[in-house]
Amino acid sequence: xxxxxxxxxxxxxxxxxxxxxxxxxxxxxxxxxxxxxxxxxxxxxxxxxxxxxxxxxxxxxxxxxxxxxxxxxxxxxxxxxxxxxxxxxxxxxxxxxxxxxxxxxxxxxxxxxxxxxxxxxxxxxxxxxxxxxxxxxxxxxxxxxxxxxxxxxxxxxxxxxxxxxxxxxxxxxxxxxxxxxxxxxxxxxxxxxxxxxxxxxxxxxxxxxxxxxxxxxxxxxxxxxxxxxxxxxxxxxxxxxxxxxxxxxxxxxxxxxxxxxxxxxxxxxxxxxxxxxxxxxxxxxxxxxxxxxx
Amino acid sequence: xxxxxxxxxxxxxxxxxxxxxxxxxxxxxxxxxxxxxxxxxxxxxxxxxxxxxxxxxxxxxxxxxxxxxxxxxxxxxxxxxxxxxxxxxxxxxxxxxxxxxxxxxxxxxxxxxxxxxxxxxxxxxxxxxxxxxxxxxxxxxxxxxxxxxxxxxxxxxxxxxxxxxxxxxxxxxxxxxxxxxxxxxxxxxxxxxxxxxxxxxxxxxxxxxxxxxxxxxxxxxxxxxxxxxxxxxxxxxxxxxxxxxxxxxxxxxxxxxxxxxxxxxxxxxxxxxxxxxxxxxxxxxxxxxxxxxxxxxxxxxxxxxxxxxxxxxxxxxxxxxxxxxxxxxxxxxxxxxxxx
Amino acid sequence: xxxxxxxxxxxxxxxxxxxxxxxxxxxxxxxxxxxxxxxxxxxxxxxxxxxxxxxxxxxxxxxxxxxxxxxxxxxxxxxxxxxxxxxxxxxxxxxxxxxxxxxxxxxxxxxxxxxxxxxxxxxxxxxxxxxxxxxxxxxxxxxxxxxxxxxxxxxxxxxxxxxxxxxxxxxxxxxxxxxxxxxxxxxxxxxxxxxxxxxxxxxxxxxxxxxxxxxxxxxxxxxxxxxxxxxxxxxxxxxxxxxxxxxxxxxxxxxxxxxxxxxxxxxxxxxxxxxxxxxxxxxxxxxxxxxxxxxxxxxxxxxxxxxxxxxxxxxxxxxxxxxxxxxxxxxxxx
Numbered sequence: 001x002x003x004x005x006x007x008x009x010x011x012x013x014x015x016x017x018x019x020x021x022x023x024x025x026x027x028x029x030x031x032x033x034x035x036x037x038x039x040x041x042x043x044x045x046x047x048x049x050x051x052x053x054x055x056x057x058x059x060x061x062x063x064x065x066x067x068x069x070x071x072x073x074x075x076x077x078x079x080x081x082x083x084x085x086x087x088x089x090x091x092x093x094x095x096x097x098x099x100x101x102x103x104x105x106x107x108x109x110x111x112x113x114x115x116x117x118x119x120x121x122x123x124x125x126x127x128x129x130x131x132x133x134x135x136x137x138x139x140x141x142x143x144x145x146x147x148x149x150x151x152x153x154x155x156x157x158x159x160x161x162x163x164x165x166x167x168x169x170x171x172x173x174x175x176x177x178x179x180x181x182x183x184x185x186x187x188x189x190x191x192x193x194x195x196x197x198x199x200x201x202x203x204x205x206x207x208x209x210x211x212x213x214x215x216x217x218x219x220x221x222x223x224x225x226x227x228x229x230x231x232x233x234x235x236x237x238x239x240x241x242x243x244x245x246x247x248x249x250x251x252x253x254x255x256x257x258x259x260x261x262x263x264x265x266x267x268x269x270x271x272x273x274x275x276x277x278x279x280x281x282x283x284x285x286x287x288x289x290x291x292x293x294x
Numbered sequence: 295x296x297x298x299x300x301x302x303x304x305x306x307x308x309x310x311x312x313x314x315x316x317x318x319x320x321x322x323x324x325x326x327x328x329x330x331x332x333x334x335x336x337x338x339x340x341x342x343x344x345x346x347x348x349x350x351x352x353x354x355x356x357x358x359x360x361x362x363x364x365x366x367x368x369x370x371x372x373x374x375x376x377x378x379x380x381x382x383x384x385x386x387x388x389x390x391x392x393x394x395x396x397x398x399x400x401x402x403x404x405x406x407x408x409x410x411x412x413x414x415x416x417x418x419x420x421x422x423x424x425x426x427x428x429x430x431x432x433x434x435x436x437x438x439x440x441x442x443x444x445x446x447x448x449x450x451x452x453x454x455x456x457x458x459x460x461x462x463x464x465x466x467x468x469x470x471x472x473x474x475x476x477x478x479x480x481x482x483x484x485x486x487x488x489x490x491x492x493x494x495x496x497x498x499x500x501x502x503x504x505x506x507x508x509x510x511x512x513x514x515x516x517x518x519x520x521x522x523x524x525x526x527x528x529x530x531x532x533x534x535x536x537x538x539x540x541x542x543x544x545x546x547x548x549x550x551x552x553x554x555x556x557x558x559x560x561x562x563x564x565x566x567x568x569x570x571x572x573x574x575x576x577x578x579x580x581x582x583x584x585x586x587x588x589x590x591x592x593x594x595x596x597x598x599x600x601x602x603x604x605x606x607x608x609x610x611x612x613x614x615x616x617x618x619x620x621x622x623x624x625x626x627x628x629x630x631x632x633x634x
Numbered sequence: 635x636x637x638x639x640x641x642x643x644x645x646x647x648x649x650x651x652x653x654x655x656x657x658x659x660x661x662x663x664x665x666x667x668x669x670x671x672x673x674x675x676x677x678x679x680x681x682x683x684x685x686x687x688x689x690x691x692x693x694x695x696x697x698x699x700x701x702x703x704x705x706x707x708x709x710x711x712x713x714x715x716x717x718x719x720x721x722x723x724x725x726x727x728x729x730x731x732x733x734x735x736x737x738x739x740x741x742x743x744x745x746x747x748x749x750x751x752x753x754x755x756x757x758x759x760x761x762x763x764x765x766x767x768x769x770x771x772x773x774x775x776x777x778x779x780x781x782x783x784x785x786x787x788x789x790x791x792x793x794x795x796x797x798x799x800x801x802x803x804x805x806x807x808x809x810x811x812x813x814x815x816x817x818x819x820x821x822x823x824x825x826x827x828x829x830x831x832x833x834x835x836x837x838x839x840x841x842x843x844x845x846x847x848x849x850x851x852x853x854x855x856x857x858x859x860x861x862x863x864x865x866x867x868x869x870x871x872x873x874x875x876x877x878x879x880x881x882x883x884x885x886x887x888x889x890x891x892x893x894x895x896x897x898x899x900x901x902x903x904x905x906x907x908x909x910x911x912x913x914x915x916x917x918x919x920x921x922x923x924x925x926x927x928x929x930x931x932x933x934x935x936x937x938x939x940x941x942x943x944x945x946x947x948x949x950x951x952x953x954x955x956x957x958x959x960x961x962x963x964x965x966x967x968x
Contacts, residue, residue: 139610143569
């Protein structure tokens with residue numbers, strides 16, 4: 001890469017190096033990134049790492065039920081005799097998958113609508129889109145997600161759809177305000193004056209500058225989405241058993257409080273760890289890109 | 295230049311419009327999805343005739359628009375939200391019973407968030423980089439990443455099971471003779487039943503704290519960063535240099551503009567409260583509206599779901615308007631803008 | 635350099651002040667061994683291009699410099715005989731009572747959430763005199779009238795966002811005068827005002843200083859204003875004082891090559907024409923030149939200029955220049 005003296009890519013590489021330097025100078029951000037990377041690795045290789053991979057689904061061994069944490073079972077066993085640690089790893093995978101699915105659905109839709117509304121500002125299209133987002137923001141996100149799930153069938157897929165339905169408006173709002181403020185910048189005006197096509201303006205001028213805030217928000221959102229997804233599983237409307245989900249693990253364990261506390265506590269702590277990692281990462285990104293309102 | 299009443303009116307009207315649309319969307323969707331809620335609620339043994347009769351009574355066999363208009367008319371004119379197939383009684387009765395309790399919980403939590411969030415954030419900002427600041431920041435960080443039900447678990451384990459300081463859950467019943475708002479603590483207060491008030495507060499404490507802790511943390515962070523941003527502003531330096539005493543600069547010149555982003559976030563927190571109350575009510579067996587909503591949603595109760603959504607929307611809209619009012623009072627730039 | 639011993643009448647003495655800023659890329663060495671003084675009842679002009687450190691100097695004296703990231707590397711400041719850098723309560727009160735400042739950006743100076751009345755009454759309540767609400771109202775109106783503000787009652791009840799730029803600037807000036815300070819630091823007080831108002835404001839400042847024995851530091855790049863409104867002038871370049879002395883002397887016979895270039899670049903009524911300006915640009919504060927900071931742009935540059943910072947050369951009774959090229963023009967002792 002160093003051999004090509006490409007004038008266009010060099011300043012971008014320099015910029016990236018500078019941003020990385022700034023990011024890495026904050027130890028907390030590095031910690032966040034480390035945690036997230038670790039979690040991703042754990043999730044991908046859950047099958048290989050988990051000591052009892054078949055405990056992830058249906059498994060009954062009442063003799064071993066409700067065992068406290070030990071070397072054999074790091075987090076103890078639950079009411080069915082399943083190893084909680086293994087289930088946590090698979091639950092992690094499910095959580096990450098839901099998060100990604102939600103973002104994969106809501107971000108493109110939200111950003112697209114935001115771009116359209118922001119660029120065609122002060123037209124009926126703009127008003128229509130923004131009022132549409134207001135509609136979806138009129139109710140708390142968890143409620144909306146639950147209603148959507150209830151209308152179909154509880155499960156991984158519809159839980160993700162439900163959350164995505166509640167989530168996309170935020171991206172539309174964010175993109176809209178970015179586009180609005182960016183299209184006021186001089187360089188966009190000049191590009192317009194040169195008669196460049198709309199597609200070009202959006203792709204070359206606006207999007208590259210909008211990527212950082214959107215990306216930061218995505219990282220911060222992962223934590224929130226995982227919390228909401230786990231809350232839905234907690235009340236039984238998220239991922240359905242016997243598929244492991246951290247939220248349902250916590251809720252299952254409640255009836256065993258306080259004697260068999262580990263059944264709820266470990267998955268709950270794990271959720272905290274996951275969210276912590278994504279939040280630290282997101283905060284680090286936010287500091288680097290010096291964004292104010294996310 | 296807009297005046298306040300116009301501002302409020304416009305927002306109210308707009309809110310009503312949005313809620314109408316929302317209710318229509320939900321209303322239609324429930325009826326479009328497959329499955330027969332009437333049959334589900336009555337069970338398989340009931341004869342088809344009875345099912346048809348009930349279906350007719352509840353208007354389920356009319357065209358969609360007719361159903362909606364009928365329902366809407368009922369809501370506006372009589373406060374009649376229809377019949378719940380789940381509780382087998384008028385939805386409005388359900389609302390009247392359960393909603394005040396959740397409002398009470400939410401109110402208590404909201405007060406905690408506002409007071410402690412701002413207090414901690416202010417202290418943190420004023421003593422920036424001291425041990426006080428750093429511990430507050432650390433704790434708030436942990437607070438933000440912990441879901442409220444996790445807090446609930448820890449508190450239950452700690453304060454309810456081990457150190458039996460607080461009850462495990464539930465709520466004392468409100469004697470019908472003093473029922474005014476339906477909120478146990480509030481009604482007890484205004485009727486001077488202090489024993490009941492104390493009992494209610496004790497039962498409210500853990501749920502409210504679990505619900506609000508994460509939000510307190512977030513509020514503190516936002517308020518802290520707002521204050522730190524504003525400390526460096528020229529108008530603070532100018533106030534100092536022109537002779538305003540330090541105490542007043544901090545309490546007035548610094549606080550006022552910092553409240554603007556803080557209150558905005560507070561609005562979002564309230565929304566989150568309403569959503570998270572679900573889990574807390576489940577965990578503490580708190581007989582509130584969110585629990586009711588959950589049951590109704592899971593039962594796919596048509597009138598119930600719409601009513602529940604509408605209620606959430608209304609409460610949300612009202613709290614948003616109140617907060618926007620607060621912000622408008624603080625920030626004249628908001629008030630004086632004629633168009634957005 | 636003025637003798638520290640002759641400080642009987644001196645209100646403010648800045649001696650050997652160096653201030654730096656820490657930024658991401660490194661340390662900006664902005665002010666470098668600055669000597670600056672103001673007597674009682676004296677009007678002092680501070681002239682220089684944007685970015686030369688004038689505001690930093692004023693902010694340091696007013697003690698509103700943001701200490702991290704800024705840092706006072708060395709130097710002493712004495713105000714009314716006390717060490718201004720001392721953090722004690724006594725000095726703090728002294729500064730808050732007797733030094734006032736008009737900041738460069740009037741819009742940023744006014745708290746957007748407070749009415750003008752609210753702000754002004756805060757200032758008035760902090761002054762030692764006790765006034766009733768009515769008296770305060772009178773005082774506020776009078777202050778606004780002094781700066782030729784139209785409809786002062788309406789302005790009092792307004793928020794900054796409702797006022798025009800020029801009105802905001804005048805409000806700032808009015809507020810800074812409420813305090814009856816002995817030293818007024820005015821950082822570009824008339825930039826966004828039109829000429830007639832500017833004249834009135836400058837006359838107002840004039841009256842205050844001359845009649846009430848207040849001192850004023852006027853920072854401006856409007857050389858005409860400085861010329862007519864000040865008794866002494868300092869010329870700054872890139873954080874250094876390059877020339878100082880009686881205003882009349884400086885304007886009549888500018889000595890430092892920078893001052894000369896500056897004056898030549900200013901259009902004059904005599905119609906002599908304007909020069910092309912001074913070639914080059916301000917040096918980097920991150921890596922400033924070791925010697926004279928103006929050397930890279932100086933038409934009279936000599937080898938020693940790049941090696942050593944010039945010392946003070948006295949060319950007249952009250953006219954000092956910091957330039958190696960003038961080293962042979964000393965009149966009398968140094």
